[in-house]
Amino acid sequence: MEEISWIIVAIISSLVSSLALLVCKTHLFPSHNKLPPGPFSIPIIGTLLWMLRSKGFSDLEPALRKLRAKYHSIVTIRIFSRPSIFIFSHSLAHQALIQDGAVFADRPPAPPLTIITSSNQHNISAASYGLTWRLLRRNLTAQVLHPSRVRSFSRARSWVLHILLRRLRDHQSSLRLKDHLHHAMFGLLVLMSFGDKLNEDQIEEVGRVQRSMLLGMQRFQILNLWPGITRFLLRRQWKEFHQLHHEQHRVFLPLIRARRDKVGKVEEEEQALSCYVDSLLEVELPDAEDGGNKRNLTDDEILSLSTEFLSAGTDTTTTALEWVMANLVKYPDVQEKLFREIESMVEGSEEVLEEELGKMKYLRAVSLEGLRRHPPAHFVLPHSVTEDTVLDGKFMIPKNAAVNFMVAEMGWDPQVWEDPMAFKPERFLEGGEFDLTGSKEIKMMPFGAGRRMCPGYALAMLHLEYFVANLVWNFKWEAAGEVDLTEKPEFTVVMKHPLEVKLSPRVKASSQ
Numbered sequence: 198m199e200e201i202s203w204i205i206v207a208i209i210s211s212l213v214s215s216l217a218l219l220v221c222k223t224h225l226f227p228s229h230n231k232l233p234p235g236p237f238s239i240p241i242i243g244t245l246l247w248m249l250r251s252k253g254f255s256d257l258e259p260a261l262r263k264l265r266a267k268y269h270s271i272v273t274i275r276i277f278s279r280p281s282i283f284i285f286s287h288s289l290a291h292q293a294l295i296q297d298g299a300v301f302a303d304r305p306p307a308p309p310l311t312i313i314t315s316s317n318q319h320n321i322s323a324a325s326y327g328l329t330w331r332l333l334r335r336n337l338t339a340q341v342l343h344p345s346r347v348r349s350f351s352r353a354r355s356w357v358l359h360i361l362l363r364r365l366r367d368h369q370s371s372l373r374l375k376d377h378l379h380h381a382m383f384g385l386l387v388l389m390s391f392g393d394k395l396n397e398d399q400i401e402e403v404g405r406v407q408r409s410m411l412l413g414m415q416r417f418q419i420l421n422l423w424p425g426i427t428r429f430l431l432r433r434q435w436k437e438f439h440q441l442h443h444e445q446h447r448v449f450l451p452l453i454r455a456r457r458d459k460v461g462k463v464e465e466e467e468q469a470l471s472c473y474v475d476s477l478l479e480v481e482l483p484d485a486e487d488g489g490n491k492r493n494l495t496d497d498e499i500l501s502l503s504t505e506f507l508s509a510g511t512d513t514t515t516t517a518l519e520w521v522m523a524n525l526v527k528y529p530d531v532q533e534k535l536f537r538e539i540e541s542m543v544e545g546s547e548e549v550l551e552e553e554l555g556k557m558k559y560l561r562a563v564s565l566e567g568l569r570r571h572p573p574a575h576f577v578l579p580h581s582v583t584e585d586t587v588l589d590g591k592f593m594i595p596k597n598a599a600v601n602f603m604v605a606e607m608g609w610d611p612q613v614w615e616d617p618m619a620f621k622p623e624r625f626l627e628g629g630e631f632d633l634t635g636s637k638e639i640k641m642m643p644f645g646a647g648r649r650m651c652p653g654y655a656l657a658m659l660h661l662e663y664f665v666a667n668l669v670w671n672f673k674w675e676a677a678g679e680v681d682l683t684e685k686p687e688f689t690v691v692m693k694h695p696l697e698v699k700l701s702p703r704v705k706a707s708s709q
């Protein structure tokens with residue numbers, strides 16, 4: 198029944214899309230301004246075929262990869278009424294995101310589910326390019342991600358690391374690494390969000406609702422199509438979605454209110470460890486995008502920003518960590534080389550300290566190679582332009598188009614990377630420090646680039662390097678079975694067969 202409803206929705210929306218297409222052709226694009234090329238698509242059947250082939254949008258990438266052979270640097274596909282433009286080429290990405298950054302920094306209108314989860318686009322990733330976005334992003338970068346703020350959480354990181362090491366040591370036989378990494382990353386982000394006074398049970402409960410929502414979102418995508426119709430045809434899914442959203446409120450709101458109640462009452466020593474929610478309580482937004490009276494954020498807005506923080510920072514970093522560790526297990530010579538580097542720089546303690554990471558060039562190279570070869574996100578979040586514009590002097594990019602960038606393809610391009618599918622950290626040891634922001638040139642963009650680039654990239658690199666260094670320093674990692682590097686798209690692109698490992702404690706030269 199659900200499949201049939203789904204197809205009915207698709208047919209209706211495709212009919213509307215063909216109408217919209219006709220209107221667009223005649224009014225929006227005069228003949229001298231051409232959309233980037235793309236496959237001819239018969240309005241109803243073409244859209245349906247795309248949807249079936251791409252399994253409801255969850256696995257669009259292989260289909261796009263095939264189109265690259267024909268269209269090379271940029272392609273337009275039409276799914277429903279909106280043209281979706283995908284950019285493969287490094288230089289076009291640089292032109293769009295860096296040279297023309299302000300124009301390409303908008304987001305397409307948020308789909309219905311995002312409107313609800315983002316509290317009407319009052320979070321950073323969904324906000325239109327404007328004053329609200331700027332204030333929210335500035336708050337995050339200045340109040341939480343500024344190096345001095347990040348440093349203030351080093352004790353929390355060390356605490357989480359020691360729990361992780363203990364959990365790993367307790368395993369006598371093989372273990373599924375991902376579960377342990379996720380537990381550690383999530384705990385860390387929860388402490389940064391709500392303060393370091395939460396107990397294990399509270400962290401578990403926050404984790405449970407976050408996980409249910411994240412896993413549900415893939416199934417709920419269908420509700421974004423014509424909500425007027427799906428509200429009727431897919432009542433059960435809508436109900437399930439609202440229940441999960443309600444559950445988030447039940448768990449998060451008391452935590453937010455507890456921080457609100459603390460304002461003005463905290464001891465001086467605690468004040469230094471203020472968390473993301475504390476900073477959000479201070480934010481003042483204008484009533485309108487162009488100014489006006491100021492107001493504080495509502496509880497619902499703070500909830501949406503804190504859930505964004507948790508989901509943006511947890512699965513991405515966990516996935517990156519798992520991929521790096523999988524490659525270190527698959528290629529023991531790389532693991533050994535990394536261990537030797539750490540050994541030459543630390544003083545034999547159990548923990549590699551954060552301050553020591555900066556000296557470790559091979560560690561950075563291993564992390565960058567992990568992000569190049571297995572970027573957790575194969576696309577960025579959809580962008581749109583603030584006004585109709587022309588890219589590279591010839592491609593019309595209309596305001597109603599969704600624009601995206603083929604992140605993984607850029608990191609695997611043989612024109613830019615020698616032997617791109619091999620895991621070779623050494624490639625990052627040449628040519629000075631690698632610029633992840635792509636400001637001069639984009640060679641890869643695991644965190645995006647330009648104004649919408651991931652604001653958490655430095656924190657993510659710190660988490661990645663700190664945990665990889667300490668895991669390799671404390672254990673020798675071996676595979677329990679085959680290390681299969683097949684990918685699977687979920688919220689991030691994860692290992693289809695999660696890494697199973699056997700660990701043995703390292704005998705360090707200094708302790709012999």
Ligand code: HEM
Pocket residue numbers: 321322323334505506509510511513514517572573574576577578579643644645646648649650651652653654656657
């Ligand atoms: C390995 C870890 C991570 C990866 C690979 C990653 C990747 C990305 C990517 C590809 C984007 C989209 C950029 C675009 O739309 O052009 C993004 C956006 C974002 N990321 Fe991350 N991210 C990571 C970790 C984090 C962390 C730790 C945080 C929070 C502290 C974070 C917060 C955000 C936010 C708020 C946005 C939206 C930015 C905006 O729209 O202005 N991310 N990230």
